[in-house]
Amino acid sequence: MVPLYRCPNYCASKAALHHWLLVLRWQLRDTKVKVIEIFPPAVQTELHDAKYQPDIIDGRNFGMPLKDFTDETMEGLLAGKDQISVGTSKIAFNSWEQERQKGFAKMTEVAKAEADRKAAAAAANGKAQ
Numbered sequence: 001m002v003p004l005y006r007c008p009n010y011c012a013s014k015a016a017l018h019h020w021l022l023v024l025r026w027q028l029r030d031t032k033v034k035v036i037e038i039f040p041p042a043v044q045t046e047l048h049d050a051k052y053q054p055d056i057i058d059g060r061n062f063g064m065p066l067k068d069f070t071d072e073t074m075e076g077l078l079a080g081k082d083q084i085s086v087g088t089s090k091i092a093f094n095s096w097e098q099e100r101q102k103g104f105a106k107m108t109e110v111a112k113a114e115a116d117r118k119a120a121a122a123a124a125n126g127k128a129q
């Protein structure tokens with residue numbers, strides 16, 4: 001949810017995935033499929049090890065301890081949440097991410113109302129013929 005200066009392609013893929021999930025959840029809203037998104041902060045995994053990012057010093061200690069992350073994530077999953085922000089990612093999730101999702105809901109509402117109006121007009125036109 002926040003771009004990192006050192007990895008544009010990584011950030012672009014995460015941003016794309018986020019919008020894809022928002023739309024997918026909306027499209028599947030009337031089905032039994034639940035789309036769950038987890039928003040992790042930096043977590044102490046092998047991702048930051050020298051093997052993958054040699055310029056990061058002591059990368060394994062970078063971010064939230066893995067057990068704390070998995071405990072908090074499991075809490076969210078067990079509570080039935082479909083968007084689980086963990087640790088410091090709550091700062092972004094509870095602020096500008098809410099604005100993004102309000103914008104998405106508003107645009108969807110307007111576009112859906114227009115599509116419904118056109119469908120109703122087309123149906124009425126069909127009946128009249």
Ligand SMILES: NC(=O)c1ccc[n+]([C@@H]2O[C@H](COP(=O)([O-])OP(=O)(O)OC[C@H]3O[C@@H](n4cnc5c(N)ncnc54)[C@H](OP(=O)(O)O)[C@@H]3O)[C@@H](O)[C@H]2O)c1
Nearest residue numbers: 010014039040041042043044045046047048052062063064
């Ligand atoms: N750690 C963080 O700070 C952090 C923060 C935000 C988001 N994330 C995201 O969380 C996800 C997991 O990251 P992580 O921190 O758990 O990293 P990680 O410890 O490096 O684990 C990555 C996992 O992905 C698997 N993998 C890598 N390439 C693969 C491929 N081509 N096909 C199938 N599996 C592959 C690895 O399998 P092998 O072990 O078999 O190689 C490993 O189990 C990533 O998408 C990462 O971007 C991580």
